[in-house]
Amino acid sequence: MQRVAMVSMHTSPLDQPGTGDAGGLNVYVLELSRRLADAGIEVDLFTRRTSPSAPSSVDYADGITIRHLEAGPVRPVAKEALAELVPAFAAALAQTDDRAYDLIHSHYWLSGRASLMASRRWDAPLVHSMHTTARMKNLTLAVGDRAEPRSRVLGEEFIAANADLLIANTDAEASHLISAYGADSDRVTVVHPGVNLSTFRPDVTARAALGLNADAIVLAFVGRLQPLKAPDVLLRAVAVMLARNPSLRPRLVVPIIGGPSGAGPDVSLPGLVRELGIGDVVRLLPPLAHAELARWYAASTLVAVPSYSETFGLVALEAQAAGTPVVAAAVGGLRTAVREGISGLLVDGHSAEAWASALTRGIAQRERLAVGTRPHAAAFSWEATAARMIGAYECVTSASLIDEEMTA
Known part of the structure; x- marks a missing residue:
């Protein structure tokens, strides 16, 4: 060859x-x-x-x-x-x-x-x-x-x-x-x-570098802003979480990292953020180079991958390589990219209520799930x-x- x-x-x-x-x-x-x-x-x-x-x-x-x-x-x-x-x-x-x-x-x-x-x-x-x-x-x-x-x-x-x-x-x-x-x-x-295990890795300095509080609850989305990737599912789930537990609000940070898609209709996120009343916790960020993206992965409490369809889901693997558990839709290749109960959680369906519950469980189990993230990702070099x-x-x-x- x-x-x-x-x-x-x-x-x-x-x-x-x-x-x-x-x-x-x-x-x-x-x-x-x-x-x-x-x-x-x-x-x-x-x-x-x-x-x-x-x-x-x-x-x-x-x-x-x-x-x-x-x-x-x-x-x-x-x-x-x-x-x-x-x-x-x-x-x-x-x-x-x-x-x-x-x-x-x-x-x-x-x-x-x-x-x-x-x-x-x-x-x-x-x-x-x-x-x-x-x-x-x-x-x-x-x-x-x-x-x-x-x-x-x-x-x-x-x-x-x-x-x-x-x-x-x-x-x-x-x-x-x-x-x-x-x-x-x-x-x-x-x-x-x-996954690039050298670029995406745990980084204890990531939060300080990004100006995030040490006790922040960071729920991140990374990907194109299109219906298929479903960033709106995360935002609706966040609104439900805040309605259920308003005390989360001072600590909650929800970075949405990505840009509009060139294929199909885009998701109008600013309007949805205003409608849901969560503008104080959401940060809409553009697509980032790998070095900066790796910081956000490492700084996050959880990374959400609520896609309706994924043949694999590289975002999920990158997040786990950075030591961060993933909450993902139980579809397609995400069932392989995320090890249920070991490196993250899989969610059936896309209802805001189900996702709010799964994210809440993920926050509570974060330390235990984080132990399994890097070893799982390491099998996919x-x-x-x-x-x-x-x-x-x-x-x-x-x-x-x-x-x-x-x-x-």
Whole structure:
């Protein structure tokens, strides 16, 4: 294994997670690429050019090059409209044949559809990570969210039928790909995402650095501000908690860290904060660089992840790596990312009352749960992820060589 083409059409690995379409996928692609490069594998990261100032290629780090392809207008385009640009991106990718690749690893369905042409032209196997699927999202829609279109479902079905290997984040996602998309079980493998254990770690100085009182009760949310991620669930739960126990108010701090999403309707949080009368405890913060974000994780009493759907939930893992228990929705990969009763609590449903009760329990059990956070997160290092991924890559390239020999 010498060279991999990593494809992320709809969002650049350089974009700031927590705003627009950037999120856990961006973190995943960059962190995986770094560990592959550490293992001696060259990685070319392909994404769509969205700015006239973006060069055709950027030497991001030793062994990693980011390559911007022209496909459609040279500006940001809403993710919902990007499907129309898949043919142009696919053609640009397929024509980039100045380097030989052992395989292509595409991320999200738009990249998968675009990468199939290059896979055939380059005679390189296609490994694909869905990250999310339309069918799963449509089963768990938040109030006010829009259903994914039939075209995406069909696109994902086509990828499931034609990719050489599908990478699932968890056993539950693997089962979903097989049952809902008809994927061949022999072409689905599970590789858990990881967490940067050096960046996200306990920090006893974090509260002082952020100007937080030592006895503050800090309930944090990190992520894009969209119905799917459900920051409103946390805010409504906080209002219930304060109604039940007004004495919490002087100590309560609720940082909401993230920006508006480029996909689907946004959540209007300032208006909701005013409506609920909790403006004195809520802090609306923009997306933060990892070093600053790590401080907030370490300074928090609990981190809430109330998403309606998550294939894994990197925020939950980052928080636990920083020594902070997580209260998360009992959906998708969060059941794997959070160890119930050991490193956090899982909540059935999204009612404000249920979440208020769970958060109250989490506060009371915080010290006990914190003991299990770092050990749980340590099982999900990016180094372990890369090692398992390289094993998967070698299996699919070996199988391709055998197929070639049999048809020769």
